[in-house]
Amino acid sequence: MTNRWTDGPGPRLRDVSEDELLAQIFPLLPRGGPVVVAPGDDTALVRTAYGSVLATTDTMVRGRDWLDEWSSPADVGGKSVAQNVADIASMGGRATALLVTLVADPETPVAWVLDFAAGLGAAAAEIEVPIAGGDLSSAPAGTLMVSITALGDVDGDPVLRSGARGGDVVAVAGTLGRSAAGFVLLQQDRADDDEDLVREHVRPRPPYEQGPVARSAGATAMIDLSDGLVRDAGRVAAASGVRLELSTELLRADLDRLTGVLDDDAALGCVLTGGEEHSLLACFPPEVALPDGWRRIGQVGAGEGVTVDGRPRSGGGWDHFHP
Ligand SMILES: Nc1ncnc2c1ncn2[C@@H]1O[C@H](COP(=O)(O)OP(=O)(O)O)[C@@H](O)[C@H]1O
Ligand SMILES: Cc1ncc(C[n+]2csc(CCOP(=O)(O)OP(=O)(O)O)c2C)c(N)n1
Ligand SMILES: [Mg+2]
Secondary structure, eight states: OOOTTTSSSSOOGGGSOHHHHHHHHGGGSOOOTTEEEOBTBSSEEEEOSSSEEEEEEEEEEBTTTBOTTTOOHHHHHHHHHHHHHHHHHTTTOEEEEEEEEEEEOTTSOHHHHHHHHHHHHHHHHHTTOOEEEEEEEEOSTTOEEEEEEEEEEOSSSOOOTTOOOTTOEEEEESOSSHHHHHHHHHHTTOGGGOHHHHHHHHSOOOOTTHHHHHHHHTOSEEEEOSSOHHHHHHHHHHHHTSEEEEOGGGGHHHHHHHBTTBOHHHHHHHHHHOOSOOOEEEEEOTTSOOOTTEEEEEEEESSSSEEETTEEEOOOSOOTTOO
């Protein structure tokens, strides 16, 4: 028996990019009302009777987002907090509560779940974010998936992806390329070559506090770098209707950190297209002095897309359905 939904002709998810898929999904969904910032940014902003709340969700799946050989359950818990709270930070906000969903094969050891909860709890406690609840659900053999929904507060207007203007400075808070370099070492069975890089991959430490700092300093646009510098810079460029012009000379310190561990091409690939670091990229008006913790990596110009050293650059970076 064939099923017309699952066995029929037509494009598969692997045939479209994530951004193309979302562009087809969004028109099917109702908008407006209390949802002040709609799907398309790092978080939504929803008006409430008392004010407003930032809301976002992010999922990790065993085999796609982590391998059990590389990541302890506590690492998975810590990383799932990081990727969600970084989205709140990238709006200029602070996380206020998390909801945690676990979908697991009944054969999953209880010990896995408890170590995951301990790692998640420790990461949340470190930034003083309480867990508000969650959900448990069973799954077919081998499946293990965790999903967090994060809520947050922002003082005043959030920083969107869409506010960058020609002449702005493009800046980054946090490191670039290290998580991806750690991922390469794990894949090549060379984890001992640089344990710090491997740790950045399994336990990223985003500069959460720099989100509100950038907002207060007047950032015009911001995003957390989950899918790679060029891909995520391209999202700011597209949302703002501008071009982000990056310079490898300004990325020298990031590249130098990887020298001796990876060859020059691989290091450049990690810095420009490596994901999962959850550092913050923001644009600032030219007259603003960059706050401590931020460094210039380029500028905003007229046009579209992203250039690196003056040449248009696209592709690369992470897309869930084209890993
Ligand atoms: N299935 C979906 N339905 C509606 N909106 C979605 C869906 N998946 C993602 N989005 C929205 O699309 C935007 C981009 O998602 P994503 O790439 O996951 O963001 P991020 O990289 O910041 O986590 C977000 O605003 C998110 O809320
Ligand atoms: C086993 C394994 N394969 C591939 C990767 C690489 N990887 C998985 S997700 C991802 C990008 C970020 O994903 P996520 O945080 O879910 O993206 P977002 O929805 O925030 O864009 C990357 C580079 C990995 N970490 N582990
Ligand atoms: Mg994001």
